[in-house]
Amino acid sequence: MKKILTVAALTCAMLLGGCGAVNDTDTSQVVFTIGDEQVTENEFRFYYDTYKQNMDLGAAKEISLEYSENDRKILAVAKAKGIELDDEDKKELETQMDSVKENYDSDGGYDEFLKQSNITNSYVEKLVSIPIYKENLQELMGDKEYTDEEKKEYFKNHYRRAKHILISTVNNETGEELSEEEQAAAKTKAEELLERAKNGEDFDALVKEFSEDPGSETYPDGYVFTDNDMVIEFQDGVDSIQPGEFTLVKSTYGYHVIQRLPLDETYEGFETEYNNVKDSLDSAMEEEDFNNQLDIWARENGIEFVINQEVYDSIQ
Numbered sequence: 288m289k290k291i292l293t294v295a296a297l298t299c300a301m302l303l304g305g306c307g308a309v310n311d312t313d314t315s316q317v318v319f320t321i322g323d324e325q326v327t328e329n330e331f332r333f334y335y336d337t338y339k340q341n342m343d344l345g346a347a348k349e350i351s352l353e354y355s356e357n358d359r360k361i362l363a364v365a366k367a368k369g370i371e372l373d374d375e376d377k378k379e380l381e382t383q384m385d386s387v388k389e390n391y392d393s394d395g396g397y398d399e400f401l402k403q404s405n406i407t408n409s410y411v412e413k414l415v416s417i418p419i420y421k422e423n424l425q426e427l428m429g430d431k432e433y434t435d436e437e438k439k440e441y442f443k444n445h446y447r448r449a450k451h452i453l454i455s456t457v458n459n460e461t462g463e464e465l466s467e468e469e470q471a472a473a474k475t476k477a478e479e480l481l482e483r484a485k486n487g488e489d490f491d492a493l494v495k496e497f498s499e500d501p502g503s504e505t506y507p508d509g510y511v512f513t514d515n516d517m518v519i520e521f522q523d524g525v526d527s528i529q530p531g532e533f534t535l536v537k538s539t540y541g542y543h544v545i546q547r548l549p550l551d552e553t554y555e556g557f558e559t560e561y562n563n564v565k566d567s568l569d570s571a572m573e574e575e576d577f578n579n580q581l582d583i584w585a586r587e588n589g590i591e592f593v594i595n596q597e598v599y600d601s602i603q
Contacts, residue, residue: 313407316598319356322363322590326355328598329405335602343539346519356592358417360585365420367588376419383415428580438568442561448550449525450509452480452493453500456541477542481535490546509548511560
C-alpha cells in the first residue's frame, strides 16, 4: 500500500535511478511559466515519467505539475531576491553533478541518459541546484522550534487513520492485471461489501474475512498516514469522508472499501501514534512553513504561474 516513490526522494530517483551526446537545446513546447522560469514539455515529462510508474496517470500528472511548479518557484524567488551561489555553493553543485554523471558510467554513459530522457545537461544542473537555492532561502527565515502542542495540532491536521477491505484486481504472484471479467467481479464484490458496511455490519469482521491486503492484519487499528504515504486514490478517498463514514475507490492495487477513523484524543491509541512520528514532525512543519513563505515571497515579487493549458492537456 505504501507509495514506492516519495516526494522527498524525487530528484534523487529521477537523476540517480537510471530512468532513461550532451545536448543543451530543448525545442519542445512550454508547459508553464513561473516568473522568468519556463518548463518545457520534455522537462515536464521527466517528472511525469517518474511518477506514472507507480501512480494512476491522472494523479501522476497532477503531482508532476505541483512539484515541478514548486521547484521552479524556488528558482524564480531566489532570483527575485538576488540570491547567487557563493563559492561553497558552486563547489557543492559541482560535486552533485559529478555524482550524477558517475552514476551512468556503467549504463551507457551520461550522454546516453540525456538522450534517452530528452533532457539537457543544463536542465539536470538546474534540478541539482534547486536544493542549494532552497537552503539559501531557508536561511532567510531563520530557525524555529515547535512546541509539543503545535506538533500535536499538526499531527491531527495532516495525518489520517483508516481501515479498508482490498479486493485485488491484480495477480498477487505475477503482478499482472486480472481479466476484464475478474475485475468486473471484483468491483461487484467491493460494491456489495460497501453496502454491507454502510448497513451496519461489523467492519472489522468484514476486513478479516474479505480483505486481500496483508497489512490489514499487521495494522488492526488501521493505517495511520500523511500526504504521499499511500497511493493517491486511497488518500483522496479518505479525505472525501468523515470519521465513521465509508467510501469505495479504485487504485492500481484494486478496489478499496474504506472506513475513515478518528485520529485525535478520542482515539485511545492517539498518544502512541503521535509518538511514533513525533521526531519527524519538525522537518515536515519546517517544509510547510517554507512553502507558505515561498508563496508570500512569490506574491510580493509579482511571480505568477501561467500554464499553457493546450500543451498540458496534450500530454498523455
